[in-house]
Structures are given as structure tokens and as C-alpha cells.
Amino acid sequence: MIRALRRRGVSVYIISGDQEAPTRKLAEELGVDHYMAETLPEHKAEIIERLQHDGKTVCFVGDGINDAIALKQANVSVSLRGAAGVATDTAQIILLEQNLQHVDQLFDLAAGLRTNMRNNVAITVISSMLTVGAVYVWHVGVVGSLVIYNLGLACGVTNAALPLLSTPDAE
8 A cells, every 4th residue: 555655656654652663663664754653642733734834735544532633634534444433533534444455546536536526617617608608699598598508517417427337336
């Protein structure tokens, strides 16, 4: 997972409340360059705020009570099924398999959603401009303008449904 995130250009940090030695060992085993140990919950949020201030978008993954403040501060927050209730209540995304194997896939989902939303905005703006243009330039009546509007609406709904049509059923 860490290799996949690095291929995407994502910097990985370990921000842990655990002691220095085990945190350093974990960082070395995983190949993570940035780690912070013995970090209090409010300091985790401060570190995230500092990263955001430096222009970074922060995705924080946490599963404990002490992660709740950081989960709230992060741009995107992820927790695991079975984690502390306050962590799952605070997180925006909950991974159901109780491991981090699918964190990389979240980036694919986000990219697909971003593309879909941009397309929907373009469809909405273009169809609205066509409707207004048809009324004022081509002097299309109410029925004609409703047809153009509804065609634009149908295109937007179809575009919004494309991810559902292109995704194989989960089994």
C-alpha cells in the first residue's frame, strides 16, 4: 500500500502516541520517512493543521479515541470497522475490512468522483445556456425550451449514473 501511495506522489507520515522506539521500528519496516512518536491527541491535530498550512491536503487514518481530534482536522478522515466509536463517528470514510489495503483505491474513487462532478457541472451549464439561448436567440417557445432543459437534465442524470453502470457488482 505504501509503495502504491508513493507512486501517486503521496507523502506518508506516521503520527503516533506510542513510544519512540516502536514507532521508529514500524516506520523503518514500512519504509516511511516521516514519523512522530509520543504525540498527544491535540498535537496530532496541530501537525495536521501545519501540513494544511503548508498547502498539503491531509488524509488521516485513525482508529482510537486519541485520533478523534486529528480525524476532525484532516481534509479527509478514514477509520476502520471495529475501531473506537468516537473514531468511526468522526471519520468520513470507514473501511469495512479492518485493514488499510484499500486506502489506495480511495484515490481512484476520488478521481472518478471529481471527473464525474466536473462533467455534471459542464452539462448543467451548457444545457442551461442552450435553453436560454434557444428562448432569446432562436425564439423557441415554452415547450421547446422545456424539451432542451429536460434533455440536459437527462444527460446529467445519465452521467451521474455512469459509475454505477461501469462498476461490476460486488460479491
